[in-house]
Amino acid sequence: MLRILHDTKYDFVKHWKSAVIGTIAFIALGMVLLGVHAERHNGEALNYSIEFTGGTAIQLKFPQPAPPDVVRSAVDQTGFRGAEVTAFGDPLNFLIKVQTSESGGPAATNADSLGQDIARILRERLPSNPATVVRAEGVGTSVGSELKTKAITAILISFIVTLIYLAIRFEWRFGVAATIATMHDILTTLAFLAMMRLEISLTVVAAILTVIGYSLNDTIIIFDRVRENLKKQRKESLREVLNRSINETLPRSVLTHATVFAATMALLLFAGEVIRPFSWLMAFGVFTGTFSSIYVAGPILLWIEHKWPRSTGTESKGTSRALAEERKRERPTPVGTR
Amino acid sequence: MPLKWRVLTIVALCLVSVWALFPRDVTTRVRGADGVLHDQKSRRVPLKPGLDLRGGTYLALEVDDSKQTIPASQKAEAIDRALKTVRSRIDGFGVSESVVQKQGDSRIVVQIPGIQDPERARALVQEQAFLQFKITDKTQALERSLPKIDQVIKQRGLVAKVSGDTAGKAATTASKGLQGLLTTTDTSKKSDSSKVASAGKAAKDSAAAADSLKVQPGGAFSSLLQQGGGTPGEFYVAVDQIPTLDSYLDDSVVKAALPPGKDFLPGTDSVSLQGKWYRSYYSVDSKPIITGDALKDARPAQNTMDGTVVEFELDNEGARKFRNETGKHVGDFMAIILDDRVMGRPPVIQSAIGAHGQITMGGKSLADAQDLALVLRAGALPVPLRVAEVHSIGPSLGQDSIDKGLRATLIAVSLVVIIMLVYYRFSGMLAVGGLVLYVLYTLAALAGFDAVLTLPGIAGFVLSIGMAVDANVLIFERIREELDRGKTVRTSIDEGFRHAMPAIVDSNVSTILTAAVLYQYGTGPVKGFAVTLMAGIAASLVTSIFVVRTFYLLWLNRSRGAQTLSI
Numbered sequence: 001m002l003r004i005l006h007d008t009k010y011d012f013v014k015h016w017k018s019a020v021i022g023t024i025a026f027i028a029l030g031m032v033l034l035g036v037h038a039e040r041h042n043g044e045a046l047n048y049s050i051e052f053t054g055g056t057a058i059q060l061k062f063p064q065p066a067p068p069d070v071v072r073s074a075v076d077q078t079g080f081r082g083a084e085v086t087a088f089g090d091p092l093n094f095l096i097k098v099q100t101s102e103s104g105g106p107a108a109t110n111a112d113s114l115g116q117d118i119a120r121i122l123r124e125r126l127p128s129n130p131a132t133v134v135r136a137e138g139v140g141t142s143v144g145s146e147l148k149t150k151a152i153t154a155i156l157i158s159f160i161v162t163l164i165y166l167a168i169r170f171e172w173r174f175g176v177a178a179t180i181a182t183m184h185d186i187l188t189t190l191a192f193l194a195m196m197r198l199e200i201s202l203t204v205v206a207a208i209l210t211v212i213g214y215s216l217n218d219t220i221i222i223f224d225r226v227r228e229n230l231k232k233q234r235k236e237s238l239r240e241v242l243n244r245s246i247n248e249t250l251p252r253s254v255l256t257h258a259t260v261f262a263a264t265m266a267l268l269l270f271a272g273e274v275i276r277p278f279s280w281l282m283a284f285g286v287f288t289g290t291f292s293s294i295y296v297a298g299p300i301l302l303w304i305e306h307k308w309p310r311s312t313g314t315e316s317k318g319t320s321r322a323l324a325e326e327r328k329r330e331r332p333t334p335v336g337t338r
Numbered sequence: 339m340p341l342k343w344r345v346l347t348i349v350a351l352c353l354v355s356v357w358a359l360f361p362r363d364v365t366t367r368v369r370g371a372d373g374v375l376h377d378q379k380s381r382r383v384p385l386k387p388g389l390d391l392r393g394g395t396y397l398a399l400e401v402d403d404s405k406q407t408i409p410a411s412q413k414a415e416a417i418d419r420a421l422k423t424v425r426s427r428i429d430g431f432g433v434s435e436s437v438v439q440k441q442g443d444s445r446i447v448v449q450i451p452g453i454q455d456p457e458r459a460r461a462l463v464q465e466q467a468f469l470q471f472k473i474t475d476k477t478q479a480l481e482r483s484l485p486k487i488d489q490v491i492k493q494r495g496l497v498a499k500v501s502g503d504t505a506g507k508a509a510t511t512a513s514k515g516l517q518g519l520l521t522t523t524d525t526s527k528k529s530d531s532s533k534v535a536s537a538g539k540a541a542k543d544s545a546a547a548a549d550s551l552k553v554q555p556g557g558a559f560s561s562l563l564q565q566g567g568g569t570p571g572e573f574y575v576a577v578d579q580i581p582t583l584d585s586y587l588d589d590s591v592v593k594a595a596l597p598p599g600k601d602f603l604p605g606t607d608s609v610s611l612q613g614k615w616y617r618s619y620y621s622v623d624s625k626p627i628i629t630g631d632a633l634k635d636a637r638p639a640q641n642t643m644d645g646t647v648v649e650f651e652l653d654n655e656g657a658r659k660f661r662n663e664t665g666k667h668v669g670d671f672m673a674i675i676l677d678d679r680v681m682g683r684p685p686v687i688q689s690a691i692g693a694h695g696q697i698t699m700g701g702k703s704l705a706d707a708q709d710l711a712l713v714l715r716a717g718a719l720p721v722p723l724r725v726a727e728v729h730s731i732g733p734s735l736g737q738d739s740i741d742k743g744l745r746a747t748l749i750a751v752s753l754v755v756i757i758m759l760v761y762y763r764f765s766g767m768l769a770v771g772g773l774v775l776y777v778l779y780t781l782a783a784l785a786g787f788d789a790v791l792t793l794p795g796i797a798g799f800v801l802s803i804g805m806a807v808d809a810n811v812l813i814f815e816r817i818r819e820e821l822d823r824g825k826t827v828r829t830s831i832d833e834g835f836r837h838a839m840p841a842i843v844d845s846n847v848s849t850i851l852t853a854a855v856l857y858q859y860g861t862g863p864v865k866g867f868a869v870t871l872m873a874g875i876a877a878s879l880v881t882s883i884f885v886v887r888t889f890y891l892l893w894l895n896r897s898r899g900a901q902t903l904s905i
Binding site: 078079111112139140147162169203217249251258265270278279 | 808
C-alpha cells in the first residue's frame, strides 16, 4: 500500500494566524493593484473582455511571424482608432481589440468586414505572408451591459443557492464558516485576476463559479469529517477535532487536488490561448480552495464556537440539528441508480 | 441489489450509451456549385460541435430604432415577423444546420455553421431588403447647400474631430482638375461596363456643368466630396474619410442643413482614382417613384450586356405606376436603392419601363445576385435590424481548438490514470475501469440531451475527469481506514462506501447547483461548459458509487475470502 501523509498529526490550526496574515496580505496586494489598474485604465479596475464592455476583437493569423508595427499601421489605416494590438499566444497570431467605451465610436458590430479590411491591407503590404482573419467578434454596448448584469446575477444566485443548501445540510456554525471561506475565495480570485491582469470573459466568470464550487466541495469534505468525529464519544475540544479531521482527510485532499491540478495543468499547457484565462483561474482555484478550507473555514468555525458555545454535552448527545439529522439516517441517502 | 442485476444494469447503461453515440445518418441541405439546393446525407457521431469548434457565424439582431422610433408594442410584433423573414432567407441560403431563433423578447439569434464568408451571411440577414427607386438629383441642390453645411459644421465645432492633415490632403486631391479625374474613372471602371450603356455619354454631357461647380477646398464637409463620374448627384468620398463623413451626417443639425426633399446616400461601388479608393455617394429625391412592396418575383441572371443582374417582376398595380413615373422621367437617372444604399451606378431612363426590370450588379458575382434575389423574394423586413453581437470563428481556429482540446483531454486522462494506478494499484485499476465508463456515459449523456460541445465545454470535461476520481478517492481512503481498524476486506469495502457517501453527495450537489445556475444565465459556450459539468458529475456519481462497487463485488465473488486488498 502506497501511502502519503498517512496518519499525520500536524497541528494545522496552530498556524492559523500566520495563514490569515498571509492571505490578507495577498488580498490587500491585489486590491492595491486593482486601484493601480483603475488609475491607468480610465477607472476600469478589471480587464473586461468585449463581451462585457462592447467592442471589437479580431484575431489575425500569419503563416510566418509578422512584425507588430506593420499590423499596427494597417489597423490605423482602417481608421480603427484606439485599438490595442497584441501578439496572441505566439508571434503568428495577433489580437486586435478595441472597447466601445474607450473609443466612444459606434458599436463595432461590423467586426467581420473590419477584419477583412485589415487583412486585405496586410496582404497588400506583406504579399509573401498573407494574413487571414481567424476570429472576428463584435459586441454592441447594449448586449455588453446586459451580459454584465447576467454575470453578476449568476454569481449572486449561485452564492444564495449554495447558502440555502448549506443551511439545510449543516448546522448554522458550519454554514457561516463555509460562507466566509467562499467570500475569501472570491476575494483572492479577484486579487489573482488583478495580478495576472487576466481578461474577464463569460468563460472566466464560469471559472470563478467553478472555483467557488470546488472550494466549497473541499470545505464540505472536512466539515463532514468534523461532524462525524463530533458524533463519536470523545473528550476532545473542537480544536482537536478540527485538527484531527483535517489530518484524516489529508490523503484524500492531496490526491484529489493532485488529479484536478494535473487536469488544469493539461488545460493550461496544451489547450491553447483561447481558454488560457480559464485554465489559469482553475489552477489558482485548486490552491485557494484548499487553503480556505483549512485556514479560513476552520478558524472561523472555532471562533464562532468560542463566541457562541454549544450547550454542555451537545458534542456527545447531539442535540444540534445536523447531529440529530445524522442520527436519524442509519444508512446514507440512496443516490442515482440504487 | 443482487450482483446479477448490478452487472445487467451496467451492461444496459453501456448499450444505451453506445447506441446514443452510434454514428447515424444526418441529412443536410447544401447549395451546390450550380446554386441549386440538394439534400446530402452523411454519417457521423451525433455530438454537435458548437460554432467555436466548427467555425461559423453567430449573429444577434435587434430592432434598429436609431433612425425612426418604433413603439415597444410594435417592436415585439415586428420581431416575430422579422424572424419569419430572416428564417426564410437563411433557409434559402442553404447552409446546413443553421439556427434562427428568438432570444428573449427583442432579439433574433442566427447561427450559421461553417460559413466561409461571414460578411455575406450578415448582409443576407441584415438586409432590410427595402427596395426603392428614386431619381438622382439633377438640380445640384446639394452643391448649393455646401457652403451652409460647411458653416454649420464649423459652428458646431465638429471639424476639430478631424485631423488637419487628412482634411488638407483631401482638399488637394479635390482641387486637382476634374477632367483628369474623369478620365481615370473611365479607365479604372472598365470592369463596371455593365452599367447602363449611356451612362458614359451622360457623364461627358454633365461634366461641363459639373466643372463650373468644382467643389471648393477648405470647407470641412465640401472638402470630403468630389464630383462623381458624371451622373447628376454623384459624389466620390475617399474610403478612409467615410467615418468622418458619417460623423458629420450623424449630427442632427448638419442633417437639417442638407437640402430639403433630397437624401444623401452611399453607393455600393468603390472606384480607384490615382491609387486611392473612393466610395460613391448620391444625392437623390426623397420621394421614391416605387418601392419593393410592388415586387412579385426576383431571380438572378447573367446577360452579355449587363453582366450579372437580378431580374424582377412587378405586380399589375406596381407596373402601371412604374410605367407612369418612368415615362415622366425619361433622360433622368434612376437610383435603385436597397436599404438606403444605392445599388451600382444609377442608369439613365431611356423610355417608360413596365412590369419587368432589372438591377445591374456591377462587377459582382452570380452568388451576390442570388442573395439579392433571395432577400427580395423573402420580402422586406418589417423593421430595420441592427447587429447587436457578431462572433465569427474561422474553421482553422475551430479545428485548432478541437485539436488542442483533444490533446489536453488525452494528457489529463493519462495523468489521472497514472496517479490512480500508482497510488491505488488494483483498486486504482477498478477506478480506471470506472473512468472509462465515465467517459462513455458522459459523452452519451451529451449526445442524448442534444448538448452543444464547445471549447469551454471540453475544458469542463477535462476538469470533471480530475474531479470524477474524487469520489473514488474518498471511498478508497475510507476503505483504507476501515482496513487499518482490522476489519475484513468485505466489511471494509462495505463500510468504506457507506461512510464516504454523505461527503460525496454533499460535495457534488454543491457543484451541480453551481452548474445549474451557469446553465440558466450563461450564453453559448458557457452553457456548453455547464452542461458538460452537470453530465460529468452525474456520470461520475454513477460510476464511482455504483460501477466501482460492482467491480469490487465481482472481485470478492471470484476470490472468496480474500484476506488482502490491493488498495
